[in-house]
Amino acid sequence: MPMRAEAEFAPMWAIPPGRTISDLMKSRGVASTHLARSVDMSDDDFGSLLEGRRALTVQIAERLEAELGASAGFWLCREEQYREQLAQLTDGVDPDNDDYQAWLKSLPLKQMQELGWVEPTNDKREKLRRCLAFFDVPNLDAWLRTYSDVKGAAAFRTSETFAEDEVATAAWLRLGELEADKIKCKPWNPSLFAEQLSQIRALTTIPNPSEFLPKLQRICAEAGVAVVVVKAPKGCRASGATFFGGPDKAVLLLSVRYLSDDQFWFSFFHEAGHLVLHWDADLLILETSDGPMSPQEDEANKFATEQLIPPGLQARLPAASRSLKGIMRLARDAGVSYGIIVGQMQFRGLVSQRNYNSLKNRYKWNGD
Template identity: 40%
Template sequence: MFEPNWASPPGDTIARLAAAGKTSIHDLAERIGFEEDLFSGIMEGRVVISDEIADALSSELGASRQFWIERYNQFLGDRARLAGSAPTEELSRWGQSFPVRALRELGWLPKGSRGERLSEDILSFFGCDSISGWNERYSAGIGQVAFRTSFAFETDEMATLAWLRIGEMQAENLTLAKFSASNFKKRLTELKKLCALKRPELFFPKLQQACAEEGVGLVSSKAPKGCRASGATWTSPNGNPIILLSFRYLSEDHFWFTFFHEAAHVVLHGTDHISVDGADPSPLGASVFEDEADIFAQDTLVPADLRDEMLNAMPTRPHARRIARKAGVTPGIIVGQLQKAGALQPHQFNDLKRRYKWEGSTKLPVLSHPRKYS
């Protein structure tokens, strides 16, 4: 039977997130507006994390209200077990905070497990021995990538964290050179030539190998239901940047734009990052990084001089094909750029885009049959 062998108070997670944000515990307490005694009690687990306290922690450190409440409840459960009371209910409730059905559908969790066994399976998936260990590990690193983004629903955090974990496991199997931001940046213009290859099983391995030669790990995985991420970046324990892509929307224009957007975060910002639809990026200032990454991706796909030509003419299919030839990309990518700029409506010229579909493997989609649009 699974038995955590220590009780980690909420302060352990608070301290790690504060340190990751380069904020001292004293400054954090002042920013939240808590008295010293109250904040010490929260850190040590002597004070119940109420909705109000959870909201304050969420506002300053990220993660949801539910995360902080569950973090406190998990501490109580571990402490009770160590005192001789089995934390079965707390353990089961922790497991149910994950989108279990979605993870099973992708084959990431075995079917049929319930209660404590389910929590054990989830811990095994994350490579952890206890809930305390899970909290410690995922209050930083790729966990911080998920929890530092404001989601509309708490389940999104756990679904996204599971997706990041799959990327983490894939990246562990890559052989990567020493990372050089300048060399990787120089290589990116060359890499867009791979968009000429139609099928993901042809272009993605070449793209992955080229990134590995510059010290960047590139992996992809279908995202579980509840995860709205297009891409993410983080730094591995060995110091190599990792880029994870989900092929969200299953279209070539979105895939290549997302790849270069995430690559921009690697070469320009060097920070952990995630692109999530409908999310409010945090910490403060992240919107500036997002704008810079968008511009970088746009300029890589369509250089500035061609961009003016692309936008200043009447958008037609021949025009999209002509600009694509000059830019060294596909007409579908140009259509995506025209739509993003508002020169085309979202439904226009989509017949020029290559589409993908998930079929069997959850690592890479396959080329779908072209569809015609009115």
């Protein structure tokens, strides 16, 4: 997980016996449905056992001994150790505690519930449990050690239009992490990813995200990149982030803060630039609008511009900006949408911010 600190020695998680059961089932080719029947449990109850929500009893331990080989005493010892670890980790986890109240208040909880990230509940203890479970941490101390420095976790493009809220950003990153886990990717291949970008540029001419996003995700997955689009909650001002969900899986995370094609695709190619140019260096840092732009951000901006409009065609921007026909011809030659050409002309001051906006595609995402 990209936000996990490596130099931590204090235990942050209790590992249920179900983890060992799952490993042994996999190594010995035992189906979960078979083992569930053997211990006289439904599939749902057996799933609860694997996750640690259901206790491992003497009867279950004896059946596991018969099916998986480890002794009943081993399984009962693992259960006892897990419950002791869990008790230590959850000691002091109290919704009435001032620190936990402040943490819950700092979360964009209403939006997290509306977006389906956390199931709503009126029970304050269960609400706290669900929020901790969303972040996959057992207590506030673990959350602070894991997420207190999201600036070290991702490279961001940000806008000074929006207020910074690191807690909201952590929630956004966490959901991006969860969504990326669902995408099957081949091993990370930076050279292949760089080669694919010219193919991806052609997707900018497709006006509907429901049509181009699956194609974008499929192409990038071939090079080991999981592309995820997650709506940013209030307070999260990131438009994109890059990090690694494992040694062989890159994650390119985009928000839907910007709804026009020129802004969305510039964000994508900017983040792609980080992966191509900076993936093998410890340079993934949070860029905020209250400080100077880092050299890496400048490099990613230049990379995005050149990917969208090759340098040989950029020289035509001033002349093309003088007419609608010139804009459309340049877009066709570059193989990008009209909106991308207009956006670059507006950024360079070649046309007014009010002109030619009808040429931009305004995307509608699920939930908008």
